[in-house]
Structure formats: structure tokens, C-alpha cells
Amino acid sequence: MRKSAIDIWVGIFVAIGLLAALFLALKVGNMNAVSFQPTYKVSARFDNIGGLKPRAPVKSAGVVVGRIANISFDDKTYQATVVMTIEQSYQFPKDSSAKILTSGLLGEQYIGLEAGGSDEMLADNGKITQTQSAIVLENLISQFLYNKAADSGQDKGAAK
Secondary structure (H helix, E strand, O other): OHHHHHHHHHHHHHHHHHHHHHHHHHHHOOOOOOOOOOEEEEEEEEOOOOOOOOOOEEEEOOEEEEEEEEEEEEOOOOEEEEEEEEEOOOOOEOOOEEEEEEOOOOOOEEEEEEOOOOOOEOOOOEEEOEEEOOOOHHHHHHHHHHHHHHHHHHHHHHHO
16 A cells, blocks of 8 residues: 555656656747637748847737747748738737847847827738837947957057
8 A cells, every 4th residue: 555655646746857858848839829729921031130039929018919830931032031920819900110129138039119109000911111120239339349459450540
């Protein structure tokens, strides 16, 4: 009788461990935010998407209004095309803008939507034309260093 009680407790702990591992996998894979609300698709083109990934959130005013469905490269315009699924309950004007933002200094990237002022709303398979690409930290640092080097070269030339 004692051995079967230990077996039951071991089984319970194993089940709890498996549930915890499943929860962690869903959390890391961003699969815990699965929504069954009706959606519509909207696309936008960006020059640089940085580290943006499918299933990343689409936010407006800090509220998650959708998810990124697909990211592809257009070899004619040499731009990235991002397809977003927006929940049907959130309607945005046709002249809305999209920009790629980062949560915190080194956090995940997401798309931020800013509503425009048009009376017409984005429809299914609509396109957002006003976009702002991701800010790449490495490019900012190299540009800063290049400008500093150029400034110090001008200072030495002026001192002579």
C-alpha cells in the first residue's frame, strides 16, 4: 500500500512538471495569445523590419489589437511586406500609419498603429502606405561614432 501512494505522488509531480513545461513553451512561443475573434488582414511595406517576427503583437495606444500573420520579401521593390491580422472589433481609418517599435531598450519588436483622420476604414486585404521602419541599434551606434570621428577631425584642422 505504501509503494502505490508514493507512485501516485510521483505521478502527480510529473504531471505538474509537464504542465509547467507546456505553459513555458507556449509563453516563449507567444502562443498563449491565441484569439478566436473574427479578424481582417492588412498589409504594410517596410524598408527594414529589424527583428520583427510572425506572431508579434500589433498594438494601438498600448492595446494589442492584432498579430503579425506573415512576413515576406518583395524582390521587385526590395522591401519587406508584413501581413497583420487585426481583430474585427478594432477598425482603423484608411490613412492610419504603422511603425515598428521596441518594448523597452532591448525587448521584443512589435508594430504600433496610429489612427488617421479619414472617414473610410481599412477593409480586408487593405494596405497601410504610411510606414516607419525599425530603428536598428547597431546603425545608430555606428552613425554616432562616425559623426564623432568627423567632428574630432574638423576640430584638429581648425586648431592649426
